[in-house]
Amino acid sequence: MIVRISGEGQWRLADDAADRLNQLDNDAVAAAEAEDEARFTELFSQIVAFVRAEGTPLEADELHGSDVIIPPADTSYEEARHEFTGEGLIPG
Numbered sequence: 001m002i003v004r005i006s007g008e009g010q011w012r013l014a015d016d017a018a019d020r021l022n023q024l025d026n027d028a029v030a031a032a033e034a035e036d037e038a039r040f041t042e043l044f045s046q047i048v049a050f051v052r053a054e055g056t057p058l059e060a061d062e063l064h065g066s067d068v069i070i071p072p073a074d075t076s077y078e079e080a081r082h083e084f085t086g087e088g089l090i091p092g
Contacts, residue, residue, distance in 0.1 A: 002058070003051050004066035005073065011055025021050060021068070022090045029088040032081040044080055048073045 001018040004010045013021060024047045031040035047070060058064065068089050071080050083089060 025088040
């Protein structure tokens with residue numbers, strides 16, 4: 001799976017890491033739908049940190065379509081929570 005963090009670049013995630021990312025995404029959707037800003041903000045931070053830690057960064061000149069696009073890490077709660085609705089960032 002190729003994941004883009006907007007404004008930062010792309011990372012390749014292994015299948016088992018993709019499963020964990022999907023779980024974090026589902027949890028963030030639930031927090032957004034419950035309007036739990038603190039929980040959502042924590043989960044969004046975990047998503048960004050997880051991709052950075054578990055993914056392998058792709059070179060800037062290595063172009064791939066992204067399977068998932070995550071909003072920039074500095075996105076506000078109000079902006080980001082609109083992305084985490086329905087099926088979230090990772091349709092399943």
